Amino acid sequence: MMSSDGDYITPDEIKNALELLDKDEIASKKRLTAFSSQWHTVINEVDSVSKQFSSLNSLKENLFQIQTRINDSSKLAEDISSKVRQLDKIRGRVSECQKRVQDLLDLQLCSEGVQIAMKNDELEQAAAHVHRYLSIDQTKLQRTADDMAQDCSMITNALKHLQDATELLQNTVSKRFEQASLTQDSKSIERYFKIFPLLGMHDIGLEKFVDYLGRVLQVSADKNLKNVMETSLSSNRASIVFADGLTFVFEEVAKTIEVQQPLIETHYGPEYIFKFLSHLQMHCDNFSNVLLQTFLKTRKIKELLKNLWDESDLNIDKPDSKDIDLLIEEIVLILARYDLYSKFVCKRINADLESKTSSAKLILNNSKLCCSVQELMGKYLEFERYYMEESIKKAMMMDTIEGDDDALTSSMVDDVFFIIRKCVMRSLRSGSLDVLCAVINNAVNALETDMCTFFGQILSAGYPGSGYFNRFTPDLEKIRQTFLASLNNTEVAIEYSKSLSQTFREEIPIKLYDCNTDKLDSCLQDFSRVNASLVTSNRNGFRQLQCSLVEPKLLAWMEPFYEQNYKMNESEFTQTEADNPFVQTLILNVDGLLREFKAKLTSNNYDVLVVALAAESSVQLEKAVMKTEFNRLGSMALDKVVRTLINYFSGASAWPIREKFARLVQITTVLNLERVSDLNEFLSPDSGMRFSWKLTPDSIKQILKLRSDFREDEIRKIKL
Known part of the structure; x- marks a missing residue:
């Protein structure tokens, strides 16, 4: 037997092919058996479809009949529509013919009626005929006569009579109107005035x-x-x-x-x-x-x-x-x-x-x-503008502090803002937004150049203190009173300016017809310049007050701090804790100063003064602390002093005070450490104080050196 690599097929291959053919034969027999079992179903479905085809034939016949009827109806509708269009056209021609005939009749009636009315001096009746004649299209009249193949002489004569009558009537009415106007005959004037439009003389009659x-x-x-x-x-x-x-x-x-x-x-x-x-x-x-x-x-x-x-x-x-x-x-x-x-x-x-x-x-x-x-x-x-500026200057020249010596403000602020409000509200009566805005601009300029400059000059001159040279200043108390009144005036003027601007913003749109609110708001924004200038003057005044009064007094009141020993033993600490003469004297002096100024300053300015005293007390006390040595007990006594000051200033003003003592509190915190190493607890991220420290690393080391019981080498080991 030959190998499979030759031209002959091997027995194994023949065997495999026969097995595949057997499998295909078996599958084919199964499919034939399934098809033969479904034969009756297929025959039934074919019969059903055949029956449906027979019903479709009857439907087709019905649709053909409907199509035929629709085509017939369409032709009938087109015929009817054509006849309707012809009828409309004929009706239009009939209407036009009727109108031409009516115009001819009206023309004849107008021609005859005008002549009769003119003879009887019935001008209104004659004008009515002329008005009807003028409303007729004369070209159509001529064309009507031509279309009817008639002589146009009747129409021509009627037109000529009417044209002549129209001219005569126009001249007559004009002359009689002039005569009536000269004699002030109101009835005749009204009579002839009503005739002009009938003759097509609207413009002439109106004029x-x-x-x-x-x-x-x-x-x-x-x-x-x-x-x-x-x-x-x-x-x-x-x-x-x-x-x-x-x-x-x-x-x-x-x-x-x-x-x-x-x-x-x-x-x-x-x-x-x-x-x-x-x-x-x-x-x-x-x-x-x-x-x-x-x-x-x-x-x-x-x-x-x-x-x-x-x-x-x-x-x-x-x-x-x-x-x-x-x-x-x-x-x-x-x-x-x-x-x-x-x-x-x-x-x-x-x-x-x-x-x-x-x-x-x-x-x-x-x-x-x-x-x-x-x-x-x-x-x-x-x-x-002249009245406003001159009145403000007079108010400044006549500025007085009414009442007793402790009056808070002078008369100028009320007078100036009364003048401003009077001028602006008066301009509102003009009914012009442009005029109103111009007056508001003048008011803002007057407040800036006159009032704000006036306050700025007084406050820039400073508050005379109690120094040696100031004792020789004449009218020293009057100068101080004027300074404080100007300081209060700036604060009150800021409130007046804001209130006045808001009042204008609310009242003007109600009272001014067709007001452009955007333009008005843009104009009123200029009051912010006045407020900014007043705030600057107020702050400058407090700087002057702090330099000439607060700082010198606190500097003197801090002197007893240097005389006290803060390297205390137990008995000294106990005595100091029970009765600290320094802090008691300091609070007594500060309280006396505040009581003196409380009656002379507005509530807002008084709070500013309290904050300024608190801030300066903290600064001066910090300077004194940095020049003093402490032990553990002395640091505890200092902490009691700082807390006593904080409590006092917090009760003296409704404004927050503790922030002004933040550095001093941190200084006492460092000084009150039991050991130098305890500082690491405050500086660790878990302490929550790392990012709130206001002291620099060098300052902290310098503060640690104030403790006489802390060793130098331990301080150097601290890593900040």
């Missing part, structure tokens, strides 16, 4: 009517100006007579608008209100400007403004602030009346007009009156 109203107002304005000029100086309203006069002009114009607006809206239409107000405002400008120019001349505004800031001629007397105050009140009243009038005009613009506010503002902003008022606002700001 003539406003001219008539202007002449009527002119009479009242002249009479008003005469009354103003003849007002006696002894009259109660002599100081505001021009404001009253301008108010009268505004009221007369407002009454005219209020009375005539319904007439114009009814017969001319709401769109003509704007033109009416524009024309009438021109007359208002003339009346108002005459009065304002007379006001400027009579009150000598130009001369006063020149003298306010003129420093070249020293012989010129500056205007008195009281007189300027009266003048400012009248100017502000004028501005307030103008603001009220402008709001009235805004309201009278018809609500149907778009952008009614902008339209009203357009009328006023383009007027001569607005320009004059803006110029007057500029003059008002100059007068207000």
Whole structure:
């Protein structure tokens, strides 16, 4: 037998192939058996599907019938729609034809009616016919006649008659209106005024009517100006007579608008209100400007403004602030009346007009009156600034400490902030946010340059102590009192400034129409500059007080500390613990000083003084301690001194005091160690004190050396 590597198959390979064929045969028989067992099920499913196909055939027939009906309905709808469009077109032509016929009839009636009405002097009836004629499209009339193949002579004659009648009627109404206005015949004026819009003469009629109203107002304005000029100086309203006069002009114009607006809206239409107000405002400008120019001349505004800031001629007397105050009140009243009038005009613009506010503002902003008022606002700001600055200077010159010698503040702070509030709230009446912000800026500058500088100069001069040279200073007590009053004034002024700024922030938006709160807040932020300047002056004053009073006194009161022995035995420690003359005397002296100043300082400044005394006591006592030797008992006595001082100062003020003694407490802690090695417990991370130490390593070693019972070599071994 040949090997498997030749061309012949081996018996093993044949055997394996036969086994595979047997397995495939068995599997095939199993599948055939399974298929044959499912044959009846397959036959049933085929029958079911066949039945469903038969039902689908009937459904197909139904769908075909529906499609046919839809197509028929669609064709029918298109036919109907086409006929409807034709009917609409025919109806439109019929309507147009009817309108042309009606226009022809109206044209004939108007032509005949105008002639009859003119003969009977029935102007309203004639104007109604002309109005109907003007509303007809004449080109369509001609085209109608051509389309009807008729002679156009009838239409041409009617048109000619109506055109001639229109011109005649327009001339007649214009002339009769002029005659009625000359004779002040109000009924005839109103009658002819109503006819103008019927003749298409809206603008002409409105202009003539406003001219008539202007002449009527002119009479009242002249009479008003005469009354103003003849007002006696002894009259109660002599100081505001021009404001009253301008108010009268505004009221007369407002009454005219209020009375005539319904007439114009009814017969001319709401769109003509704007033109009416524009024309009438021109007359208002003339009346108002005459009065304002007379006001400027009579009150000598130009001369006063020149003298306010003129420093070249020293012989010129500056205007008195009281007189300027009266003048400012009248100017502000004028501005307030103008603001009220402008709001009235805004309201009278018809609500149907778009952008009614902008339209009203357009009328006023383009007027001569607005320009004059803006110029007057500029003059008002100059007068207000002068009054404010002069009044503040007077308040500083007349500054007094009212009452007894222990008064906390002087009169200046109340006076200055009263003046500031008065000026700002007065500017609010002008109705202009720009004017208000300008006055606030002037107020901030005045507070900075005058009041803050005044306090700064007094506090920078220092508090005179009790030294040898100070005994020869005249009015020493008065200088001290002035210093302390200024110190209190700065603290009170800070509160006033914050309160005033907040008050403005709350009240102004309520009282000022259409207030821009962002702009107002930005302006009021400038009060922070005043507060910062006052805080700087206050701190500088306390530095001066500390240098001239606190430090010298505490330095003297610390002298007994050096006389006491802190290397104590048991008996000395017991006696010192029961009665320590140093700390008792120190507290007695400090308490006496605080009692003296408590009645002279505000509560806040008093607390600042207590803190300053506490801080300086700690510093001075630390210096004394660093020059003294201690043993264990002496360190315990020092700890009692420090704790006694802390308890005293903590009870003297509501402010935290312990922080001022932090270094001193740590010094006594180091001095009270039993052994030098005990310091490692405080310096370990687990002690919780490592990061709160205020003493440097060199300072700690120096403090350890103050203990006479600690050895030098043990101190050197400490690792800090």
